[in-house]
Amino acid sequence: MDGHGLLVIEDHAESRRLLARVLRAEGWSVEEAAGFAEGVAALEAARFLVVILDWMLPDGTGTDLCRLLRRRGDLTPVLMLTARGGVGDRVEGLDAGADDYLAKPFAVAELLARTRALIRRGPRPEQPVAQVGPLAIDFAARTVRLHDRDVVLTAREFDLLALLARSPDRPIARSTILEAVWGEDSPGAAQSLQVLIARLRRKLETKEGSERIETRRGFGYALRSGP
Amino acid sequence: MKRPTLLRQILVTQAAIVAACCTLMVVASLVATAVVMRAQQDRSLRHLAAALREGIASERRERTMSLEEAAAEFFDELALPDHRFELLRRDGQPAVAIGGRSDWDPVDLPTEPGTCRTASAAGFWRGGRALRACVAREDADHAVRVIAVDALGDSRTLALIVPLLVALPVAMVFGALAGRVLMRKRLQVLGVMAEAASRLDARSDPRLDVHAEQQELADVEAAFNRLLARLGAALASERRFSQDASHELRTPLTLLRLRLEQLRARMSESSAVRSDLDDILGDVDALQQLVDSLLLLGRADLGEIPREPVNACDLARDAAARQRDLDGPAGPAIEVIAPDEILVEGDEPLLARAVGNLVENARRHAGPQARVRLSVVEDGARVRLVVADDGPGIPDDLRPSVFERFVRGPRQRALTRGAGLGLAVTRAIVSAHGGDVGTRPSDMGGEEAWIALPRMSAMASS
Numbered sequence: 298m299d300g301h302g303l304l305v306i307e308d309h310a311e312s313r314r315l316l317a318r319v320l321r322a323e324g325w326s327v328e329e330a331a332g333f334a335e336g337v338a339a340l341e342a343a344r345f346l347v348v349i350l351d352w353m354l355p356d357g358t359g360t361d362l363c364r365l366l367r368r369r370g371d372l373t374p375v376l377m378l379t380a381r382g383g384v385g386d387r388v389e390g391l392d393a394g395a396d397d398y399l400a401k402p403f404a405v406a407e408l409l410a411r412t413r414a415l416i417r418r419g420p421r422p423e424q425p426v427a428q429v430g431p432l433a434i435d436f437a438a439r440t441v442r443l444h445d446r447d448v449v450l451t452a453r454e455f456d457l458l459a460l461l462a463r464s465p466d467r468p469i470a471r472s473t474i475l476e477a478v479w480g481e482d483s484p485g486a487a488q489s490l491q492v493l494i495a496r497l498r499r500k501l502e503t504k505e506g507s508e509r510i511e512t513r514r515g516f517g518y519a520l521r522s523g524p
Numbered sequence: 525m526k527r528p529t530l531l532r533q534i535l536v537t538q539a540a541i542v543a544a545c546c547t548l549m550v551v552a553s554l555v556a557t558a559v560v561m562r563a564q565q566d567r568s569l570r571h572l573a574a575a576l577r578e579g580i581a582s583e584r585r586e587r588t589m590s591l592e593e594a595a596a597e598f599f600d601e602l603a604l605p606d607h608r609f610e611l612l613r614r615d616g617q618p619a620v621a622i623g624g625r626s627d628w629d630p631v632d633l634p635t636e637p638g639t640c641r642t643a644s645a646a647g648f649w650r651g652g653r654a655l656r657a658c659v660a661r662e663d664a665d666h667a668v669r670v671i672a673v674d675a676l677g678d679s680r681t682l683a684l685i686v687p688l689l690v691a692l693p694v695a696m697v698f699g700a701l702a703g704r705v706l707m708r709k710r711l712q713v714l715g716v717m718a719e720a721a722s723r724l725d726a727r728s729d730p731r732l733d734v735h736a737e738q739q740e741l742a743d744v745e746a747a748f749n750r751l752l753a754r755l756g757a758a759l760a761s762e763r764r765f766s767q768d769a770s771h772e773l774r775t776p777l778t779l780l781r782l783r784l785e786q787l788r789a790r791m792s793e794s795s796a797v798r799s800d801l802d803d804i805l806g807d808v809d810a811l812q813q814l815v816d817s818l819l820l821l822g823r824a825d826l827g828e829i830p831r832e833p834v835n836a837c838d839l840a841r842d843a844a845a846r847q848r849d850l851d852g853p854a855g856p857a858i859e860v861i862a863p864d865e866i867l868v869e870g871d872e873p874l875l876a877r878a879v880g881n882l883v884e885n886a887r888r889h890a891g892p893q894a895r896v897r898l899s900v901v902e903d904g905a906r907v908r909l910v911v912a913d914d915g916p917g918i919p920d921d922l923r924p925s926v927f928e929r930f931v932r933g934p935r936q937r938a939l940t941r942g943a944g945l946g947l948a949v950t951r952a953i954v955s956a957h958g959g960d961v962g963t964r965p966s967d968m969g970g971e972e973a974w975i976a977l978p979r980m981s982a983m984a985s986s
């Protein structure tokens with residue numbers, strides 16, 4: 298893997314200190330930055346596994362920093378934190394190139410789960426559109442085409458497919474999927490995953506008939522890249 | 525009520541103006557014609573009278589004869605059709621009268637020398653003629669009078685008016701038709717402006733971009749855009765306030781949570797403090813929910829709803845699963861009856877919250893042992909998501925107000941710490957998605973609350 302450690306960019310000193318402490322307690326090395334400029338400097342100096350980025354910084358916004366990062370071709374996963382409530386903000390954050398989004402106040406367990414999921418997932422794919430067999434997945438527009446037909450997916454179905462499509466043919470563990478897509482590994486979420494997989498399979502069915510999403514018994518699921 | 529159109533009003537006004545103008549022109553031209561014709565006739569009658577006097581004088585110079593004889597001689601010589609020449613005595617009676625027609629029935633002819641007058645037009649309207657007469661002095665006891673058909677008194681002069689009367693309605697009709705074509709084109713810009721205005725949405729910096737050429741319309745457009753700008757500024761500042769408030773409230777909550785969790789992690793499993801900390805974390809959750817609810821109800825968090833496909837059936841299944849997780853393995857049954865997929869459009873976390881509130885409410889209101897059933901059915905162009913329970917139901921007098929803020933049932937007030945915002949939040953979220961909420965007695969014996977949302981259009985899901 299490319300980088301090491303985590304970078305926390307947060308202007309509120311108390312929050313930053315606490316976040317860093319929580320993350321260090323999990324065994325990660327954590328660097329801290331107090332603002333936009335400091336964050337950019339840290340990102341130029343080193344590579345990180347995940348950047349945890351606050352939305353509101355005194356000298357710029359988190360979304361701007363995210364866009365700057367992506368324009369420079371830096372694909373480090375970004376987890377956006379926000380205390381702003383707006384529904385539109387969540388979309389704006391993801392549009393700016395953030396990989397995940399966490400609204401304050403959050404439970405430590407969810408922060409850790411999402412951070413772990415981002416680390417396992419690794420840097421986002423360079424191409425905005427991935428071609429996996431007959432599937433064309435547009436990560437930016439969040440749309441999927443099967444052969445020449447649009448497939449309508451809900452947000453969660455897309456997240457699941459995108460996760461599997463990032464490493465075709467390699468199985469992804471059930472727990473990783475639950476943490477990345479649901480943010481929790483609960484019995485309820487596990488049941489939803491089964492329903493979701495069944496539906497995704499049906500939506501991705503082609504005339505050839507063979508299963509696109511394969512079950513790896515006792516472990517998880519993989520997206521087949523063959524025709 | 526059907527309103528008159530501007531086009532129609534303009535055309536009616538225009539027709540009225542055309543009619544008035546034409547009438548005025550007709551009258552004016554008739555008057556002018558009359559004045560000119562009368563002046564001409566009087567001049568020629570006076571010339572004739574002068575000529576008669578001269579003629580009489582020259583007759584008498586050549587031959588000695590009485591005035592009457594000379595007049596009769598000369599009048600006869602000069603005789604003109606449709607004219608009568610008369611020599612008047614002092615008493616106004618004609619001493620000599622030559623010419624004229626038998627059906628002339630003059631009354632009230634002028635006798636005063638130097639005057640011209642129209643005789644009362646007896647029988648005029650029956651086709652008779654008015655007569656015009658001018659009198660000139662001959663000597664102390666006599667005057668010469670020339671009578672002719674009055675140029676204006678002939679009913680045939682009325683024929684002059686006819687073409688004008690015909691021209692008037694033609695002008696009005698033609699004007700209205702031409703006006704209709706031209707004005708409609710001019711007025712199209714109003715339609716364009718109305719359409720542009722109705723297509724406006726609350727997105728960044730809305731304004732009309734019609735650029736009307738006409739000054740008045742450009743003024744209206746500019747005023748409208750100024751209004752939009754003011755509204756936009758007010759909205760923006762309100763949104764900024766909500767965001768600041770939300771930030772200010774959530775930052776300390778985050779810190780509180782993080783610190784509590786840190787503290788809890790350091791306590792041993794069996795510690796009494798740890799269970800106290802769990803309670804405090806529960807309180808923080810409740811506080812956080814309250815803040816979220818208030819911000820949602822203030823619509824601070826309901827800015828623009830993303831339009832993503834959301835599976836309403838998953839909403840029901842997930843809500844049931846969450847409640848089962850909360851209830852634990854020994855909890856009462858929660859049943860879900862739903863097909864695999866019915867899509868709506870919107871924001872999944874918000875909709876999940878709306879449904880979750882209904883389930884939570886059912887559990888809380890119907891009691892911990894009540895059965896809860898979630899069902900999702902297609903209902904025409906909408907999808908209906910129903911949460912039913914077999915609890916005591918809602919008292920009839922309370923039913924209309926359950927979706928109001930801070931309304932709680934008596935049981936809830938006594939037993940639980942909910943703020944009474946859950947259903948109000950549900951309603952706010954659902955109506956932001958273009959849907960409805962309601963509640964009624966359920967077939968399970970308790971109450972059922974329902975959400976109806978527009979289904980994602982078949983076009984988009986094909």
